Amino acid sequence: MATEPRSDEAAKQGIVVFAYSEVGHACLDALLARGEKVLALFTHEDAPDERQWFKSCAALARARGIPVYTQEPRDGDTVERLVRELAPDLIFSFYYRKMIPERILKLARLGAYNMHGSLLPRYRGRAPLNWAIIHGENETGVTLHVMVKEADAGDVIDMEAVAIGPDETAGEVAARIPAAAVRLILRQIDGLKAGTAPRHVQDVSQATYFGIRKPEDGRIDWRQSARQVFNLIRAVAPPFPGAFTQAAGRRLMVWQARVAEGGGRPGEVMSLSPLRIAAGEGAVELLHFGFEGEPEAQASEAVLALLHKGDILGEAA
Template sequence: MAGGIVVFAYSEVGHACLKLLLDRGEKIVALFTHEDDAGERQWFQSCAALAQEHGVPVHTVEPKEGDAVERIVAALQPDLILSFYYRRMIPERILKLARLGAFNMHGSLLPRYRGRAPLNWAIINGERETGVTLHVMVKQADAGDIIDSEAVAIGPDETAGEVAMRIPAAAVKIVARQIDALKAGTAPRHVQDETQANYFGIRKPDDGRIDWSQSARRIVDLVRAVTVPFPGAFTFAHARKIMVWRARIVEGAGRSGEILSISPLIVAAGEGAVELLHFGFENESDHEASAAVLAALSQGDRLGDST
């Protein structure tokens, strides 16, 4: 049966956008999604479960796995391919199977912050605004023409998780505004300004290591960017790993990483100082974590040495 929409989706944005389409009664002919990773915090709702509730066929085969995805999509002859926070590049040959085009919801205000983990990178870099952009999918990641975008503010003390809770609503606004035009083939298109484009790669848990030679602002921004539900920022003391979940900028000066005070726990940065508000040794219970760290530290110790 020809026509309809093939959706590639995952995470909370994927769930929210898929739900909008289903609530509108759109003809969703297939969902491609991911198997959940047992090692990842599942803070988001399941796109697969939502699709199954509505009788939509669900596929977890990845585009890189031979031509299985291409065969499935080709047989469906879709009008549209829509991608909402799907985590794999979809080959160009699959994108071309949609009669009216393929479109992706990206988690930044393009052309800024192309690539992976755009919200985390934006907070690390001290941005005060992010957003989502619906764009044409082309061979190069996040480089196609812009259809629509919606800004989302980043508060000076907000974490990536807190901002992420507002991103789905912004994405849904775009889909609601543009779905009829997408189905009619009349959606507006604006070429991205390549002079404003930048690209960021995937972040790994090890990238959360605190560099105490950086400014207090930069350190606190890193903590905000990778705290729960993400793997977290960390440092070392006496060869033990300390997870830092919340911190703030305070006055103080000393050698980078030097503990200036135990209660409260204040550490000198390359510029300024950082008070650690929520922290603990790795894998220790939250209730006892902070007390255990404080008992192991002394004023004048330096954080950061893993040996």
């Protein structure tokens, strides 16, 4: 990984990192590769019910001898005491999943900065990449901004755009996000440490906000247009939990699809080969699908054996 020049004085400045997920790992790794003085990592315990498709920030930090803490900011006294004792010059949050109280942010002499997964002020909040694809956007990105009391509302330091192809899934786009985040942090780290980084006030009139997404939010509503259904399927495709509907009394997972011609009652099976389902407007051809829990090699065959032309998928199935 290419590194940026830095002064010996700047190298002494201490950084506390709050990080998780692939972007968190990539940004922490970039700081360490550059020789930055990372004082500690605050991260999350891995959830047992969540697929761990990303690298471990905790493992990286421990391998480099950096203290790792998993206490959450809601336990404000503990985290505040730890950060105060570390006396950081900078605080970074790289895809950390919890809000950090303002009193903790103020402990960083040169400020606290967050790497957010959208081009702010659009798509503030949680799961910004998934929401962007659901809404049919052709671009997303990462924004480095000042952390303030309100989520994702602080001044923008810099941003880096990432294109979303018309058929790309969230997983495919997500694979390019870490490199964009690393380019961004390396571009601005010296300015942040010198107190000379640019700051731009967000245009609140352009702000949009979206909340957390849960696996159940992947349920397909066949009353929506074919394009909307298609966007949902690619927005939650693996490594995310996936889109689903009801078929033959079972949960049918849909991992890949495309917009097709035709129409009928929403959720109606128009044909079996290919498997084409009517939406509220247009139709969706299912390309990769299977009943939940079925071996993937036999998934489509098991579904087709139980479906008939004219069946209605969804809650009534």
